Amino acid sequence: MRRLAALVLLLAIACSKSTPENPFKYPFVTPFHLKPQQGKPYSSYKAFYLLTEDFEPRVESPSDIENIRDVLKFASDLSSRNKIQWTHFVDVNALSPAFVSEDQQLKTSCQAMIADLKAMSSGGDDCELHLHGPLVPQLMDFASAQDKLHIKGSTVENAQPYRQRQSFFFHSFYRSGYRQLVASLTYAKKLLEQAVYDGQKEVIAFRPGGWDHGSTSQDTFLYFEALSASGLMANSGLSIGHFGGPDWRIGNDPGRNLATVTVGEKQLFEVSPTAGPGGYVNPVSPSNLAKLAGSLREEMPVIVAVYHLGALQQTAGSEADINKQREALEEHFKNVAELASRTIVYPITLRALLEIMSEQR
Ligand SMILES: [Zn+2]
Numbered sequence: 001m002r003r004l005a006a007l008v009l010l011l012a013i014a015c016s017k018s019t020p021e022n023p024f025k026y027p028f029v030t031p032f033h034l035k036p037q038q039g040k041p042y043s044s045y046k047a048f049y050l051l052t053e054d055f056e057p058r059v060e061s062p063s064d065i066e067n068i069r070d071v072l073k074f075a076s077d078l079s080s081r082n083k084i085q086w087t088h089f090v091d092v093n094a095l096s097p098a099f100v101s102e103d104q105q106l107k108t109s110c111q112a113m114i115a116d117l118k119a120m121s122s123g124g125d126d127c128e129l130h131l132h133g134p135l136v137p138q139l140m141d142f143a144s145a146q147d148k149l150h151i152k153g154s155t156v157e158n159a160q161p162y163r164q165r166q167s168f169f170f171h172s173f174y175r176s177g178y179r180q181l182v183a184s185l186t187y188a189k190k191l192l193e194q195a196v197y198d199g200q201k202e203v204i205a206f207r208p209g210g211w212d213h214g215s216t217s218q219d220t221f222l223y224f225e226a227l228s229a230s231g232l233m234a235n236s237g238l239s240i241g242h243f244g245g246p247d248w249r250i251g252n253d254p255g256r257n258l259a260t261v262t263v264g265e266k267q268l269f270e271v272s273p274t275a276g277p278g279g280y281v282n283p284v285s286p287s288n289l290a291k292l293a294g295s296l297r298e299e300m301p302v303i304v305a306v307y308h309l310g311a312l313q314q315t316a317g318s319e320a321d322i323n324k325q326r327e328a329l330e331e332h333f334k335n336v337a338e339l340a341s342r343t344i345v346y347p348i349t350l351r352a353l354l355e356i357m358s359e360q361r
Contacts, residue, residue: 020240020241020242020247020248020249021215021216021240021241021242021247022240023213023217023220023238023239023240024238024240024252024256024259026217026220026221027217028221028224028261028262028263029220029238029259029260029261029262029270030259030260030261030262031256031258031259032258032259032260032269032270032357032361033255033258033298033299034048034258034299034300034301034302034356034357034360035298035299035300035360036298036299036300037300041346042300042346042348044343045300045340045343045344045345045346046293046294046300046301046343046344046345047254047292047293047294047300047301047302047303047344047345047346048300048301048302048303048345048346048347048348048353049084049289049293049302049303049305049336049339049340049345049346049347049348050087050271050302050303050304050305050347050348050349050350050353051084051085051086051087051283051305051307051336051347052086052087052088052089052207052236052273052304052305052306052307052350053075053086053087053088053089053306053307053308053309054088054089054091054130054207054306054307054308054310055088055089055090055091055094055117055130055308055309055310056091056094056130056132056209056308056310057071057094057113057309057310057313058310058313058315058316059094059096059097059106059110059113061106062105062106062109064313064315065097065106065109065110065112065113066109067313067314067315068113068309068310068313069109069112069113069116071309071310071312071313072113072116072117072120072309073116074312074326075120075309075329076116076119076120076123076125078329078330078333079120079123079124079125079333080123081333082333082334082336082337083337083340083347084333084336084337084340084347085123085124085125085126085347085349086120086125086126086349087125087126087127087128087349087350087351088117088120088125088126088127088128088309089128089129089130089205089206089207089236090117090127090128090129090130090192090196091130091131091132091209092129092130092131092135092139092188092191092192093131093132093133093135093136093139095110095113095114095191095192095195096110096135096136096138096139097110098110098111098113098114098195099139099142099143099191100136100138100139100142114195114196117195117196118195118196118197118198121196121197124349125349126349126350126351126352127192127196127197127203128203128204128205128206128207128236128350128351129185129188129189129192129203129205129206129207129232130206130207130208130209131184131185131188131206131208131209132209132210133209134180134181134183134184135183135184135187135188139187139191140183140184140187143187143188143190143191144183144187147190149183149186149187149190151179151182151183151186151229152179152182152229153178153179153182153229154178154222154225154226154229155225155264156218156221156222156225178222178226181226182226182229182230185206185226185227185229185230185232186229186230186231189202189203189230189231189232202231203232204232204233204234204351204354205232205233205234205235205236205269205271205350205351205354206227206230206232206234206235206236206237207235207236207237208223208235208237211237211239211243211250212243213235213237213238213239213243214243215241215242215243215245220238221263223235224261224263224268225263225264227268228263228264228266228268232268233266233268233269233354234268234269234270234271234350234354235261235268235269235270235271236270236271236272236273236304236350237250237251237272237273238251238252238257238259238270238272239251239252239272240252240275249275249279250273250275250279250280250306251272251273251274251275251280251304252272252274252275253274253275253295254274254292254293254295254296254301254302254303255295255296255299255301257270257271257272257273257274257275257302257304258270258271258272258302258357259272260361267361269354269357269358271302271304271350271353271354271357272304273304273305273306274292274302274303274304274305280304280305280306281303281304281305281306282305282306282307283305283307283328283329283332283333284307284311284325284328284329284332285328289303289335289336289339289344289345290339290344290345293339293344293345294344302353303345307329311325312325312326312329
């Protein structure tokens with residue numbers, strides 16, 4: 001009897017290992033498939049290609065900032081030469097010296113960096129929100145002094161009271177912590193809208209720092225509830241498996257990386273990164289985009305690549321490494337432009353893609 005119990009236990013462990021947590025199957029998440037459409041500029045293409053980067057540069061000194069400004073110029077030249085725009089997920093804490101630094105030189109150079117981002121947005125890039133932690137306190141004070149915004153609480157009555165994990169959402173999550181979290185998202189969204197769009201356009205999407213949206217259905221629901229309460233309509237970061245565990249996989253395959261997410265009356269969109277070797281499809285690592293683009297027949301897949309422009313900052317690695325990455329990125333742009341000229345991939349920003357998804361919902 002004891003042996004049988006042990007066997008049952010072993011089987012249970014084996015089963016839980018073989019079925020990773022899959023948020024795309026949560027009751028409030030519905031997989032979404034983009035239908036090919038006639039009469040659109042992208043009608044004859046096989047797939048959309050969405051080039052994202054998480055903008056979280058080092059901004060400790062004026063020279064750090066001069067350095068990332070050079071990188072932005074490089075990235076922007078690549079875009080205009082190849083007609084492939086970036087979607088930047090901007091960590092608003094990386095903009096904070098422009099608003100709150102007492103070092104005048106640092107403040108001025110950070111303002112110039114924001115002006116670069118703004119010029120790139122005017123040129124067709126998309127800027128959306130990214131955070132690894134709550135807004136730094138000085139920035140939160142600055143933002144809330146400018147504008148008093150209403151912050152919504154959670155509707156989840158039986159939420160687990162404390163979280164232990166080192167994460168933006170789940171480290172300090174407790175009932176009152178939820179409000180702080182929503183306050184960070186709400187004010188960060190507003191700051192970014194003022195900084196890069198002069199308040200003329202909304203920031204609509206979020207990507208979680210460290211890809212952490214939790215490992216359970218309740219975690220993920222709270223996560224989306226917080227996004228919704230902050231006025232955001234999309235997320236880019238749902239991953240399969242238990243956060244950080246051996247079964248964990250960032251994003252999902254083409255055709256499985258889009259979803260709608262229902263939170264009360266609202267429906268949000270999910271546009272996950274495309275899972276790839278080393279985590280996700282990365283423009284500086286080899287991947288077969290043409291093969292990924294042609295993987296589905298009945299729908300228009302979306303390939304979502306992820307990069308970090310901060311990886312090209314001089315403090316990020318040896319000069320040789322950085323030069324190699326720059327060359328790889330140039331090569332990648334050429335490759336995508338070539339695939340675009342053969343009507344295989346249609347480069348698009350997240351904002352433009354979300355418009356198409358809204359039309360098809
Ligand atoms: Zn990040």
